[in-house]
Amino acid sequence: MTRNFIILISAILFMTTACSNTTGKQANSPEKSGAPGKPEYLTYETFLEKVWNFEKNPQSWVYEGDVPAIVDFYADWCAPCRRIAPIMEKIAKDYEGRLKVYKIDVDKEQRLASVFQVRSIPSILFTPLQGQPMMQAGALSEEMYIKIIEEELLKAKQ
Secondary structure (H helix, E strand, C coil): CHHHHHHHHHHHHHHHHCEECCCCCCCCCCCCCCCCCCCEECCHHHHHHHCECCCCCCCCCCECCCCCEEEEEECCCCHHHHHHHHHHHHHHHHCCCCCEEEEEECCCCHHHHHHCCCCEECEEEEECCCCCCEEEECCCCHHHHHHHHHHHHCHHHC
16 A cells, blocks of 8 residues: 555656656747747757757767757646746846757657657756756756756856
8 A cells, every 4th residue: 555655656746847758749839039038949940050050060069059058848738847937937037148048849849859869858958158968857946957057057157
């Protein structure tokens, strides 16, 4: 009985922190925003232009941006993705000019999701100016995102 209860609780916790990227459902999501202090929605083409042109540099990571970035792989139907969306908007506003926040709808941009082997969402790609990016699957707290930004993305810039 106790074992079943623990399994049930574990399953619920897992389902609330990450969504599987296998349903194929698609909902309406915002198109490009690009407004100052807001996340920017990327397509395959704009990702190549603004983040990493893996067609031109398939063997090495070459970041195309001029400030560090966070790339949020999400879907509109994913509850944890909807939960962190306000956090990403707040980060975009609070770090405007020092950090870019990009969003990629995995249902619309399946090629990009496959390049990064996104299997659960949200998946966040932390991209420093120098060095290799880091991928984090599952929703984190606002404090954890800020800690990663401050310690991993902005420290190298100072």
